[in-house]
Amino acid sequence: MKTDVAIVGAGPAGLSAALYLARRGLGVVVLDEYFRAGGRLAGQLYENPKKPPGQRLWDGKAIAEKLSGDVKKAGATILTGVSVWEIAPGSGVFISGGPCQKIAAKAVLIATGAAERAMPVEGWTIPGVMSAGAAQVFANVHGVLPGRKVVMAGIDPLSITVAGELKKAGVEVVGIFLPPPGILAGSSGLPQWVIGELSRSADMAPGTFLKMAGKLFGGSYREVGARLCSLAPANIWGIPLHLRKAVIRVEGEEQVDSVLTARISHDGKIEQEDCRIEADAVCLSGGLYPLTDLIAAAGCPLVSMPGLGGMVPLHGPLLQTQSKGVFLAGSVTGIEGAPVAIAQGHLAGVSIAAFLGRLGKGNRHELDRAVEMVGQAREESPLKFYPGADGARKELAALWDRWKINSAGGNYA
Amino acid sequence: MPDDKLIVCRCEEVTLDEIKKAVKDGASTVSGIKKRTRACMGMCQGRVCQSLVKKVLAHESGNQADSIETATSRSPVRPIQLGEII
Structure with missing residues (x-):
């Protein structure tokens, strides 16, 4: 041709x-x-x-x-x-x-x-784990729900957008969590870095969720500090956004049945295992x-x-x-x-x-x-x-x- | 997290532990990791794991991840049948 x-x-x-x-x-x-x-x-x-x-x-x-x-x-x-x-x-x-x-x-x-970008978690090869973008294509392009109860790991503009879209499509989004801390997550596993990135995006981008994120994090350093000290999740579209908790393992035999979360220190270290959350799909986001x-x-x-x-x-x-x-x-x-x-x-x-x-x-x-x-x-x-x-x-x-x-x-x- | 369990390269099923061992064995480039472990050499040709391999290399050598050179891309960049090139 x-x-x-x-x-x-x-x-x-x-x-x-x-x-x-x-x-x-x-x-x-x-x-x-x-x-x-x-x-x-x-x-x-x-x-x-x-x-x-x-x-x-x-x-x-x-x-x-x-x-x-x-x-x-x-x-x-x-x-x-x-x-x-x-x-x-x-x-x-x-x-x-x-x-x-x-x-x-x-x-x-x-x-x-x-x-x-891949964001590995132990157990990320179990069926039911997918990238945030894959979940978006399932829901918005094909009209197929990726799961009934979904956990999102990785906090960035894309993952928050997709979490909101999934919720609108009728999925129960259990929460948005940090990725497991370590070499592979790098700075995206550090609470302080994540907040910095989110608020900088919010300054430039007054979209609905970003406006909310901006209200939460875009203010003074003192506010950011207070938010960092708190283990309580922020709330975006009714979805808990956990800035001090990470997904550290995905579990299940034939397919995903739960994830294990852990509390994360300010400098991105695992403080203690937190809880096991039931879920039938996990979305991973690395940008x-x-x-x-x-x-x-x-x-x-x-x-x-x-x-x-x-x-x-x-x-x-x-x-x-x-x-x-x-x-x-x-x-x-x-x-x-x-x-x-x-x-x-x-x-x-x-x-x-x-x-x-x-x-x-x-x-x-x-x-x-x-x-x-x-x-x-x-x-x-x-x-x-x-x-x-x-x-x-x-x-x-x-x-x-x-x-x-x-x-x-x-x-x- | 147990590094021997965490798969980094899904195509060739290479764990984080194996990549760290390859660095200890002297690998200092993505190419060195590829030759020792087959990470980045499967169906996706590193589209998924190359950025992860770079992070491990950078961490183990104390450098920034973006200072690690990307592996050379070569044709064909997508999986094709032999009959299509001969």
Whole structure:
């Protein structure tokens, strides 16, 4: 199969880029492993208080359906159930499970999104234990409850959001707990660190739960200290949030039947075993990280940016990479929400059109406008997954400039 | 928590204890852990456990986890059938 642009990932970033490029008259093939386009948009439903009244509802499923419908109408091809296993810079991508083995393309957009970080607990291989994201897909996408009585381990914006959604779906969420302290949980097992992260997210993100978390933790250090001293759980949407208790073991033979919790000291040590809680499902949350294996295998260097969720591919302000003709958009560039991914997808689309000489004279302003729109989407973002994102983006831009100067490369724009 | 019971790499069923032993045996990179234990070498190719392996390496050597280099990604990055590449 031959086309102008191959796009890996039919989530918000990939679809948004496809829409722009197809409307510009370029040949576009979008590839996704899942059986349906839309990526993680499908599971999202929330109100954004930073938007004007009347525009606040974010119905991810409806947005995904509209976007993929528009992409097809604009003339792009979407292939689902297809895995991309290699990028051949300058000549396209190799695929598995599709109608052919290679999509020959002049440019490639990597919009592979994010994956969940594992958060191991003793007994986490017992059936009934799953990641927070898996539980979200069960409940919001497939309409299947992951369990009747669920325990959440790991305290972060994602786990609290999912706990709230599960409760709305009719699940009894017994509580949200710290992960077991130790090397693998690291700082996410420390009560003080968790509170710091939550309150920093709350400052930037007045979503419903975060507003409540902000009221609880966002105040003075004294309040935070008082909250830390208390063994009583905080309360979010009627769900107990335990900042001083951890899940230390999941138990069950054929499937989960209970979890063992322990009291945790201020500095994250087990004080004493607390109690055994009956549950038929356990969700584990360790946050999200950019899914970079495809772009890394193409030879793009990765840089460590904890504020963006981990290792991210080095890229420029127009979402170009060191591999000529290979571009990025969405959470693969750093963990952010779907509205930012949509704006980045559009920017990548304009950037690719410019790279292929198809932007047209007098349309350079579209690039500047697209960059501005990404900034605006960030400002309006209701949720910060990692509080240090802005600083990390600046650092990344500086690294890109240094590479450009040193290599005299990057002659794209 | 007993380290010999906690599975870190689910695909290859490698425990925390085995990874710590590999570090004591001289492994200082993700690659060194892979060669000694097969952690990160199963179906998911480390998508689940690589960040955990890095944390163990960092802890045992007294460094930050993000100072440990990510293992080199190689094609094919997804499981495919032999017939698709030959």
